[in-house]
Amino acid sequence: MAKVVTQNIPSPIGESKPRIDAREKVTGAAIYADDLQFGNALLHARIKRSPYPHAFIKKIDITKARALPGVKAIVTGQDFPGYIGLYLQDRYIFCRDRVRYVGDPVAGVAAISAEIAEKALSLIQVEYEVLEPVLDPEFGASPEAPLIHPDLGQYVVANFIFPQPGTNISNYFKIRKGDVTGTWKKCAAIVERKYRIPHIQHVPIEPHVAIARVDETGEITLWGSSQSPFAQRNLIAQSMGISQSDMRVIAPFVGGGFGSKAGVSMESLAVAIATKVKGHPVKLLLTREEEFFTAFVRQELVAYFKMGCDENGKLLAMENKFYWGGGAYTEYGVNVTRASGYSSSGPYEVPNVKTDSYCVYTNHPVGGPMRGFGMPEMHAGLEQCIDELALQIGMDVVEFRKLNCLKTGSILVTGSKMHPTGLLQCVEKAAAAIGWGKKAPPSAPNKRRGKGIALMWKAPAMPPNAGSSAWVELAEDGTLNVGVGGQELGQGVFTVAAQMAAAALGVPYESVRVATPVDTRYSPYEWQTVASRLTWSMGNAIVSAAKDARRQILEMVAEAWGETPEDLDIVNGVVVSFKSEKEISLKNLVIYGLPKPDDQGWRGGPVIGRGNFMPTYVTGLDPKTGQGERAVVHYTTGAQAVELEVDLETGCIEIIKGVSAFDVGKAINPEMVKAQMEGGFVQGMSSALFERLQLKDGVVQNPSFVDYRIATSADIPMDLQAFIVEMPQDDGPWGARGIGEHSMVPTIPAIANAICDAIGLRFEGPPFTAEKVYLAMLDAGIVK
Amino acid sequence: MAFHKISVTINGELEQVAVPSNMTLMRMLRESLALTGTKNGCSAGECGACTALLNGEPVNSCMVLAVECDGAEIITVEGLAGDKQLDPIQEAMIQEGGVQCGFCTPGVLISSYALLKRNPHPSENEIREALVGNLCRCTGYVRIIESVKAVARR
Numbered sequence: 033m034a035k036v037v038t039q040n041i042p043s044p045i046g047e048s049k050p051r052i053d054a055r056e057k058v059t060g061a062a063i064y065a066d067d068l069q070f071g072n073a074l075l076h077a078r079i080k081r082s083p084y085p086h087a088f089i090k091k092i093d094i095t096k097a098r099a100l101p102g103v104k105a106i107v108t109g110q111d112f113p114g115y116i117g118l119y120l121q122d123r124y125i126f127c128r129d130r131v132r133y134v135g136d137p138v139a140g141v142a143a144i145s146a147e148i149a150e151k152a153l154s155l156i157q158v159e160y161e162v163l164e165p166v167l168d169p170e171f172g173a174s175p176e177a178p179l180i181h182p183d184l185g186q187y188v189v190a191n192f193i194f195p196q197p198g199t200n201i202s203n204y205f206k207i208r209k210g211d212v213t214g215t216w217k218k219c220a221a222i223v224e225r226k227y228r229i230p231h232i233q234h235v236p237i238e239p240h241v242a243i244a245r246v247d248e249t250g251e252i253t254l255w256g257s258s259q260s261p262f263a264q265r266n267l268i269a270q271s272m273g274i275s276q277s278d279m280r281v282i283a284p285f286v287g288g289g290f291g292s293k294a295g296v297s298m299e300s301l302a303v304a305i306a307t308k309v310k311g312h313p314v315k316l317l318l319t320r321e322e323e324f325f326t327a328f329v330r331q332e333l334v335a336y337f338k339m340g341c342d343e344n345g346k347l348l349a350m351e352n353k354f355y356w357g358g359g360a361y362t363e364y365g366v367n368v369t370r371a372s373g374y375s376s377s378g379p380y381e382v383p384n385v386k387t388d389s390y391c392v393y394t395n396h397p398v399g400g401p402m403r404g405f406g407m408p409e410m411h412a413g414l415e416q417c418i419d420e421l422a423l424q425i426g427m428d429v430v431e432f433r434k435l436n437c438l439k440t441g442s443i444l445v446t447g448s449k450m451h452p453t454g455l456l457q458c459v460e461k462a463a464a465a466i467g468w469g470k471k472a473p474p475s476a477p478n479k480r481r482g483k484g485i486a487l488m489w490k491a492p493a494m495p496p497n498a499g500s501s502a503w504v505e506l507a508e509d510g511t512l513n514v515g516v517g518g519q520e521l522g523q524g525v526f527t528v529a530a531q532m533a534a535a536a537l538g539v540p541y542e543s544v545r546v547a548t549p550v551d552t553r554y555s556p557y558e559w560q561t562v563a564s565r566l567t568w569s570m571g572n573a574i575v576s577a578a579k580d581a582r583r584q585i586l587e588m589v590a591e592a593w594g595e596t597p598e599d600l601d602i603v604n605g606v607v608v609s610f611k612s613e614k615e616i617s618l619k620n621l622v623i624y625g626l627p628k629p630d631d632q633g634w635r636g637g638p639v640i641g642r643g644n645f646m647p648t649y650v651t652g653l654d655p656k657t658g659q660g661e662r663a664v665v666h667y668t669t670g671a672q673a674v675e676l677e678v679d680l681e682t683g684c685i686e687i688i689k690g691v692s693a694f695d696v697g698k699a700i701n702p703e704m705v706k707a708q709m710e711g712g713f714v715q716g717m718s719s720a721l722f723e724r725l726q727l728k729d730g731v732v733q734n735p736s737f738v739d740y741r742i743a744t745s746a747d748i749p750m751d752l753q754a755f756i757v758e759m760p761q762d763d764g765p766w767g768a769r770g771i772g773e774h775s776m777v778p779t780i781p782a783i784a785n786a787i788c789d790a791i792g793l794r795f796e797g798p799p800f801t802a803e804k805v806y807l808a809m810l811d812a813g814i815v816k
Numbered sequence: 817m818a819f820h821k822i823s824v825t826i827n828g829e830l831e832q833v834a835v836p837s838n839m840t841l842m843r844m845l846r847e848s849l850a851l852t853g854t855k856n857g858c859s860a861g862e863c864g865a866c867t868a869l870l871n872g873e874p875v876n877s878c879m880v881l882a883v884e885c886d887g888a889e890i891i892t893v894e895g896l897a898g899d900k901q902l903d904p905i906q907e908a909m910i911q912e913g914g915v916q917c918g919f920c921t922p923g924v925l926i927s928s929y930a931l932l933k934r935n936p937h938p939s940e941n942e943i944r945e946a947l948v949g950n951l952c953r954c955t956g957y958v959r960i961i962e963s964v965k966a967v968a969r970r
Contacts, residue, residue: 050913058910060894066856287918522918704913710955744949746944746948
C-alpha cells in the first residue's frame with residue numbers, strides 16, 4: 033500500500049502563479065515553428081497524396097513534374113525503404129507498393145515556392161489498381177475483410193502489443209477476471225448496449241509544420257511543432273538508418289497538440305525530402321484541409337457492453353467487446369486498445385470482467401493518440417450503461433456510483449489494488465455543485481431540462497519505462513535556469529517546472545527561467561509530452577535536479593562556515609544558517625565558489641544539478657488474462673456533471689451548467705489545474721455536440737472549420753465550475769499527478785445522461801446534433 | 817505576377833512594401849515584414865488567428881489582399897503594447913489566465929481590443945459575440961471572457 037505524503041508544502045507549490053510564458057504570448061513575441069526565419073535557402077514542400085482509400089501503386093511518373101522550373105527535388109517511396117512507428121512499425125515514410133487511406137503520401141516535392149510545389153503535384157502521374165476498402169472496424173476484424181497489411185507478421189512490435197497476422201487486427205488485448213458467464217444468473221439487473229463513437233480530429237489551432245535540413249555530412253536538423261522531439265529523433269533516425277546523434281530536433285512553442293503532434297506523423301516527410309536537397313531547409317506546412325485528414329485523427333470505436341448487478345446495486349460482472357477503428361496505420365493507436373482493455377471496468381470495482389479489445393486496420397485516416405487516449409470513447413458508452421443499470425435496479429445513479437466506484441484499496445480489473453484515490457469526494461462534489469436531486473423547471477415551455485453525471489479514470493498509457501530527466505544551473509545573479517525536454521503545449525508545464533524548481537532549491541519563482549526551446553542536442557531527455565505524465569514524471573526529475581544543486585551549494589557553504597549542511601537552508605535565494613544565523617546570497621557563489629580565508633585559494637565551482645526519473649515498478653500483464661501486479665503507474669479519477677436544456681422546436685442542446693471535480697493528487701498551480709478542467713470540459717462538450725469526421729467511402733467530407741464545427745465562445749455554458757480534490761500520489765512531486773487529458777473523459781456520457789434525463793432518449797453515439805436530436809424526438813413522438 | 821508598391825502604417829510606423837497581386841495582408845505581415853505575431857491557422861477566414869485591425873476594424877488578415885491596404889492603418893498584436901507598458905487587455909490575459917498554447921491569443925487580443933475600444937463596458941453576451949470568430953481549442957474561452965470582463969470593470 034502506498035504511503036501517504038506528509039511533507040510540508042514549500043512556496044510556491046500550490047500557488048497560482050501567472051504563466052511563465054504569458055508575457056511573450058500576449059505580445060506576439062512567442063516563436064512557433066512556422067515563425068522561424070530561414071532566408072532565401074528555404075524550399076517549400078508539398079505532398080502528392082492518394083485519392084483512393086485502398087489501392088496498389090502500379091507506376092509513378094515524375095518526369096514532367098521534375099522538369100518544372102523551380103522544382104528542386106521529388107521523392108517517392110522507392111527512395112526510403114525503412115519502416116517507422118512507435119509501438120508497431122507499420123508505416124513507410126512514403127507509400128511504396130500500396131496506399132491505405134485517402135491522403136496517404138505517395139510523393140513529395142521541394143520547390144522554391146509552395147505554389148510551384150503545388151503545381152508540380154498535378155504533373156506527377158500515378159497509376160493505381162483500386163482495391164476494396166475496409167470502412168468499418170467490426171467488418172475489418174472479420175475473416176471476410178480484405179487484408180490491409182498482409183505483412184503484419186513481419187513488423188517490429190513492442191512486447192506488450194499482440195498483432196494477429198493474417199487478419200486486420202493489429203493488437204488484441206484480453207481481460208479474463210473471475211467467471212463472467214456463471215455470474216449473469218446471479219444478477220438482478222442486466223444492461224446490454226452497443227455504442228459507436230465516430231472519428232474526430234484534434235484541431236489544434238496551429239497546423240502541423242516541420243522544417244528539415246540535412247547538411248553535407250548527413251546530419252539532420254528538424255524544427256517542428258512537436259510534442260515528442262526525442263521520440264522523433266529516435267524513430268526518424270531508425271527509419272533513415274542513421275545515428276540518433278545525427279538527428280537533432282528543435283521544438284519551439286506548440287500551438288496546441290492534444291496528441292496530434294505526438295510521435296511522428298508528417299515530420300518524416302519533410303526530413304525525407306530534405307535528404308535530396310542538402311543544405312536547404314525544406315518546409316512542410318499542412319493546410320487546414322490536410323490537417324483534418326492527413327494528421328492523426330481520433331480512432332473510432334464500436335463498443336459492446338454488458339453489465340449486471342445484484343438486487344442491492346452491487347456490480348457483479350461486465351463483458352465488453354471493443355472494435356477500435358485504427359485507420360490505415362496503427363503504430364501508435366495499438367496502445368489505445370491496450371489502455372482501454374486494462375481500464376475496461378471503468379472506475380468501478382467489478383469482480384468478474386471479460387474484455388476483448390481489438391485494434392483494427394481500416395482504410396480511414398490514421399488513428400492516433402488524442403486527449404484521453406481511448407478513455408473518452410470508452411467511457412461514453414460505459415457510463416451510460418451504468419445509468420441504465422442503476423435505474424433498472426431502482427437506485428439513484430449517484431448512489432449507485434458511490435456504492436460501486438473505486439476506493440483506496442479496491443481490487444482493479446487487472447487484479448492489483450487501487451492506490452489512494454479521492455474519487456468518492458469527486459462524485460460528491462460534482463453532485464452537490466450541480467444540485468443533484470433538485471429539479472428546476474425549464475426556462476421556456478418549449479424546452480426540457482435534465483441533469484447528468486459521469487465518472488472517469490485514466491492512467492498514463494506509455495511504455496513501462498518512459499523516462500524523464502532535468503538539469504538546473506544558476507547564473508551570476510542567482511537566477512535559476514531549468515533544463516527540460518518536455519514541451520509547452522499550453523498545458524502550463526514550463527510554469528509548473530519553474531514552480532517546482534523554485535520550491536526544491538529555495539529561490540523565488542520570479543527568478544526561474546526555463547531553458548527553451550527544447551533542443552535534443554542540449555535539452556535533457558524526455559520520452560514524450562503525452563499521457564498527462566509531465567507534472568508527475570518530469571516534475572520528479574526537476575525536483576531531483578534542484579535538490580542535487582542545493583546539496584552542492586549547502587556542502588560548499590557549510591564547509592566555508594565550518595558548519596554542517598543540515599543546519600543550513602536556502603530561502604529566497606539566500607543561504608541561511610539556523611545555527612550561526614549567518615547568511616549569504618546565492619549570487620556569484622554559484623559560479624565562482626567561495627574564497628578560503630587569508631587568500632588561501634577557493635572552494636566550490638559552477639553549480640549544476642542533475643536529476644532523472646523513471647518508473648521501475650510497472651509489471652507486464654498476462655497476455656491470456658490481462659492480470660498483473662501493477663499494470664500502470666497510477667490512475668487519475670474524477671467526475672463531471674451537467675445541467676442542460678433541449679429545445680423541442682429545434683433539437684438544440686444548451687449546456688446551462690458544467691461541473692468538474694478531479695483528484696489531481698496535489699495541484700502545483702491550482703488556477704492552471706482548473707483551467708485544464710474548463711478547457712477539457714469544453715473540448716469534451718464540443719465532441720459531444722458537434723464533432724464528427726464525415727467519411728464517405730474513405731473520403732473526409734468536412735475538412736474545414738465551416739463544415740467541421742468546434743465549440744466557439746457562444747457555445748459554452750454560462751456557469752462552468754471546477755473543483756480540485758487532493759489525495760496525494762505516493763511518488764508524485766508533493767503528491768501531484770496529471771490532469772490534462774482527464775478533463776474531457778466523462779463529458780460525453782455526462783451530457784448523454786442529461787439528455788436522457790430531459791427527453792428520455794439515448795443515441796448510438798455522438799455528436800448529439802440538433803438535427804439528430806430533433807429527428808429522434810420526432811420518431812419517439814415527443815414532438816410532432 | 818505583378819508587384820505593387822503600397823504605403824501602409826503598421827503599428828504606427830509608415831512602411832513601403834512591394835507586394836504581389838495575390839499576397840494577403842496576413843502573408844505580407846508575416847513574410848514581408850516578419851511580424852509573425854499574427855498567426856496562420858487556416859488561411860480561409862475561419863479561425864480568427866490572423867485577426868488584425870484594418871483602419872480600426874478587426875479583419876481576418878488572410879482574407880484581405882495586401883494591395884487593398886494601400887494608405888491604410890494596420891495594428892497587429894505587436895502594436896498593442898506601448899513602451900514596456902502592456903495594454904490592459906494584455907495584462908488581463910496574463911492575470912486571468914486567458915492564455916494557454918497562445919496560438920489564438922494574438923487574434924483574441926485584437927478582437928477584444930477592438931470590442932473594448934467601441935464598447936468599453938460590454939456585457940457577457942457582447943463579449944461572447946465579439947469573440948465568436950476566434951477559435952480557441954485550449955481554454956474553453958472561460959478565462960478569455962473573464963479577461964475582457966476584467967478590463968471592462970476598470
